[in-house]
Amino acid sequence: MRAEVLKGHLDGLMLAALEAGPLHGYAIMEALSTNSNGTLNLPTGTIYPALHRLERAGLVTASWSSNEGRRRRTYSLTAPGRKELAAQRANWREFSTAVSAVLNGDGSWPAPA
Amino acid sequence: MAGAGVTALPPDVDPAARPSLEDYIGELARGLPVSRRARTAILAEVGDGLADSVEKHQAEGATPDQAATATIKEFGSPRTLAAQFATGLAGVTAHRVGLALVCTGPVVGLVWLAAFIAHGDGLGWRGELTAMLSTIPTYTVVLALVVPAALLATAGAGAAARRLPVRPRQAAAAASFAAVGCVAGDTTLITGLIISAMRGSDVSWLAAVAVLVSAVRLTLAGLAARRCAALRAAAS
Numbered sequence: 001m002r003a004e005v006l007k008g009h010l011d012g013l014m015l016a017a018l019e020a021g022p023l024h025g026y027a028i029m030e031a032l033s034t035n036s037n038g039t040l041n042l043p044t045g046t047i048y049p050a051l052h053r054l055e056r057a058g059l060v061t062a063s064w065s066s067n068e069g070r071r072r073r074t075y076s077l078t079a080p081g082r083k084e085l086a087a088q089r090a091n092w093r094e095f096s097t098a099v100s101a102v103l104n105g106d107g108s109w110p111a112p113a
Numbered sequence: 114m115a116g117a118g119v120t121a122l123p124p125d126v127d128p129a130a131r132p133s134l135e136d137y138i139g140e141l142a143r144g145l146p147v148s149r150r151a152r153t154a155i156l157a158e159v160g161d162g163l164a165d166s167v168e169k170h171q172a173e174g175a176t177p178d179q180a181a182t183a184t185i186k187e188f189g190s191p192r193t194l195a196a197q198f199a200t201g202l203a204g205v206t207a208h209r210v211g212l213a214l215v216c217t218g219p220v221v222g223l224v225w226l227a228a229f230i231a232h233g234d235g236l237g238w239r240g241e242l243t244a245m246l247s248t249i250p251t252y253t254v255v256l257a258l259v260v261p262a263a264l265l266a267t268a269g270a271g272a273a274a275r276r277l278p279v280r281p282r283q284a285a286a287a288a289s290f291a292a293v294g295c296v297a298g299d300t301t302l303i304t305g306l307i308i309s310a311m312r313g314s315d316v317s318w319l320a321a322v323a324v325l326v327s328a329v330r331l332t333l334a335g336l337a338a339r340r341c342a343a344l345r346a347a348a349s
Contacts (some may be wrong), residue, residue, distance in 0.1 A: 024161065027160075030169075042188070043189030045188040048162070049194070
């Protein structure tokens with residue numbers, strides 16, 4: 001899937017990848033690819049500026065660790081990050097239900113009053 | 114930026130894969146107009162990711178050369194990556210510069226006003242302020258341009274960014290403009306005082322403090338203007 005298709009959803013996807021526990025940048029990209037059966041294959045470099053943006057917004061925190069001369073930056077979800085993930089999930093459910101209804105022409109959305 | 118790729122890559126990367134990855138890191142470094150500390154951190158993080166990717170491809174049976182080629186393809190263009198980093202940093206830097214100018218402006222202004230009052234003709238602060246601005250009319254024009262630009266720059270990030278949708282490049286341009294305006298304003302004030310002293314006026318210790326305060330801000334504003342202009346140019 002091309003990067004521009006995912007524009008607007010990358011933040012939610014990264015937050016979801018971090019929900020199970022702290023990960024470093026490359027592992028987050030691997031998690032996105034694995035959990036989508038290879039469909040979400042973005043340029044890996046994209047993940048790093050996006051993670052820095054989430055960090056500045058206070059949605060994730062980052063910490064450095066060092067092992068055998070190898071420095072690694074690991075990211076964790078913050079409380080506002082969990083709240084944002086819940087909000088993005090709710091928005092996505094509403095959006096995908098609406099788009100599916102329109103594309104499939106089944107008239108199931110919006111729900112009748 | 115020589116050696117950026119060498120130092121950013123973990124030591125356990127296969128030597129046969131290193132040259133291509135070092136070139137990648139070197140090109141990324143050249144596109145990052147940030148402080149040495151910020152650049153080192155970004156390069157170390159990306160270098161760790163490149164090493165992970167090479168290891169993964171080698172574990173799947175690729176030669177070191179093939180693994181390096183696949184990794185670079187996977188990571189995308191280093192220029193694009195540098196532009197993405199620069200875009201994020203342009204907004205944040207503009208926000209900080211804008212805030213700094215908005216906060217220090219009144220302080221510098223008050224020090225100069227105090228210097229004018231100390232030297233003045235007993236007009237009171239309102240009269241002295243009017244006298245100061247009419248003595249140096251250019252300063253009024255500078256203020257009228259710098260203050261809105263600095264406020265616009267604060268919208269590069271933080272709470273102001275949610276209220277005023279300004280693109281990071283626009284915020285960086287505003288911050289750069291405001292900082293250059295500050296340099297012009299401080300230079301005008303200092304020059305005015307020097308001319309006044311050369312004509313035989315007494316220079317009070319408050320005026321000397323005002324010159325010192327303006328000289329410090331002028332220097333910092335000059336550096337900030339250069340950083341913001343560089344980030345704006347590098348951002349996508």
